[in-house]
Amino acid sequence: MRWWSFANLVSNTGTWMQLTVQNLLVLQITGSAAATGLSLSVQAAPGLLLGLAGGAAVDAWPRKLTAAASQAVLGAVAFTTAALVAFDQLTMPVLMVLAAVTGLIATVDGPATALLGNDLVPTKDVPSAIALGSVVHSAGRLIGVALAGVAVAGFGTAAAYAANGLSFLFVAAVIPFLRPADPANRAASTIPATPAARPKKRRSRGTGSRDGLVFFLRRPRLVALAGITAVSAVFGRNYSLTLAVLVTGPLAGGTEEFGTVATVLAVGGIAGAVIAGRMQNPSVRLVAALAATGALLQVGAGLSPSLVLLILLVVPMAVVESVSDTAGTTLLQTDPPPHMRGRVLGVWRSASTGWGLAGPPLLGLLMEFAGPRGALVAGGLVIAGTIGAGALLHTRRRDSAAPAPASAPVPELSAAA
Structure with missing residues (x-):
């Protein structure tokens, strides 16, 4: 290692x-x-x-x-x-x-x-x-x-x-x-997958690829993770774009000042990854909570009146984003069974490429209409609101699916009574 x-x-x-x-x-x-x-x-x-x-x-x-x-x-x-x-x-x-x-x-x-x-x-x-x-x-x-x-x-x-x-x-x-540390992983790393490890029925050449997509879509926690990451990537996280325009525009800074902000983002990312190394069993709920926290910090960054306050907010933003990303990556790479992990990562690559391409143009349009401050504030509110709505919907579905408590039996009355 x-x-x-x-x-x-x-x-x-x-x-x-x-x-x-x-x-x-x-x-x-x-x-x-x-x-x-x-x-x-x-x-x-x-x-x-x-x-x-x-x-x-x-x-x-x-x-x-x-x-x-x-x-x-x-x-x-x-x-x-x-x-x-x-x-x-x-x-x-x-x-x-x-x-x-x-x-x-x-x-x-x-x-x-x-x-x-x-x-x-x-x-x-x-x-x-x-x-x-x-x-x-x-x-x-x-x-x-x-x-x-x-x-x-x-x-x-x-x-x-x-x-x-x-x-x-x-x-x-x-x-x-x-x-590899695990003998099973050692075998998977050095020899091709055995027929027993592959899907039993393949009607067409592309079935193996579709297996990964079907598995992904039937795994609620992976779908939820994708939704959280997608909305965060599209309306936030593109700080090289939004913060660059904020620093050089409303905050009247220059290339050197943005370089300082970018360095703080990178250092905060390293600190967040170190903190994330202590996580053993991250959950989608944790990823959602961290993403929502980062979104609210983004709102604060958009409202920052000075470069100093922006840097003070950028530090926890970078730490929270790094911990959230590491927790999400851990879920993505450990939740599927070993023989499906490559295909799940393939699905994720296709999806993440899509929202990675969509994010910068959408943020660019948002900044055109609302300015850099408005884009950061609106984007943060969209992220936090979407995650909050998703959590509320999940809670309601869980409560509605829970079995109703059994009522106490009514004692039978005797004929004499």
């Missing part, structure tokens, strides 16, 4: 280095902000359309081999991009193809690496392993963004892609030496 965490730190650092310069690269090639958005959409499209198939593949193929192969292919794509940039041969059509390939491989790589990391610890420690992954992700983001500027200034844009390629190869080299 220590080796896996270190490998993921290296990989996340490389990924954030590349992401930091990727939008600038598209702008350099095209000079169009619309083209930048299009490249991101092309990369996300496979996750939206093929997430189910990617999850089914992870359940059917040996996990370690799948993760190692996907990491190697992602590394090859990064090296190809670096070479094209270095020799000034990268065109927009080629960039779109490379983005689509990256998104396609990620539909398999995401669930494979997530489940492989969970296999490395005993079942009781999976929540802690997921929390550690969140810490690694946040730390990699801070380091990667910082190193991106150094790499580009010293070696050029291609260096960020080359560094990301090396990080993928490092992870691929570590995977063969990992040993």
Whole structure:
């Protein structure tokens, strides 16, 4: 697990280095902000359309081999991009193809690496392993963004892609030496799924993918988790957009001030992941309560009269969001039976890609009509109100479904009486 965490730190650092310069690269090639958005959409499209198939593949193929192969292919794509940039041969059509390939491989790589990391610890420690992954992700983001500027200034844009390629190869080299803690997980990681573990009847080629969707929709807690996460992602959480406009607009700040806010968000995320590592059995109710709390803090952030007060609110916002996300991820990866987890993660990838694409445009429209303060306040109220309404509806359904208490038997009267 220590080796896996270190490998993921290296990989996340490389990924954030590349992401930091990727939008600038598209702008350099095209000079169009619309083209930048299009490249991101092309990369996300496979996750939206093929997430189910990617999850089914992870359940059917040996996990370690799948993760190692996907990491190697992602590394090859990064090296190809670096070479094209270095020799000034990268065109927009080629960039779109490379983005689509990256998104396609990620539909398999995401669930494979997530489940492989969970296999490395005993079942009781999976929540802690997921929390550690969140810490690694946040730390990699801070380091990667910082190193991106150094790499580009010293070696050029291609260096960020080359560094990301090396990080993928490092992870691929570590995977063969990992040993799952549970013998059952060890078997699932090294050999394909047995026929007994697969669905008994498959009438068509896509049945395996549909099994995951059917399972997901019949699992009320997973549906509730998806609803909470979706409304939170669409009307909140896009702080790189909403807080950037708030800081540089009504609060009259600049890039440096927003950089401070972004750093506080990242540090709060790390702190929240550390706190979440102590959770053993998170529930949907806990995720909902944390999401509603974060939404109310978002309302307060929207009403902040000064940058100092905003930063004081951003700290608990980031902590609550991180704990909520870690709790939700733990539920998502541990609630389904082992043979269904890849497909459930595939369903989640398709759904999360959908609301991830829908969120920024909707928030942009909301800010156009209500301004950054209005967007933060209205978004927070929508999140809290939706969660509150859902909790009330759940309580009423539970009460109506509960059996009525049996009435006391009436004593029979004797004939003489």
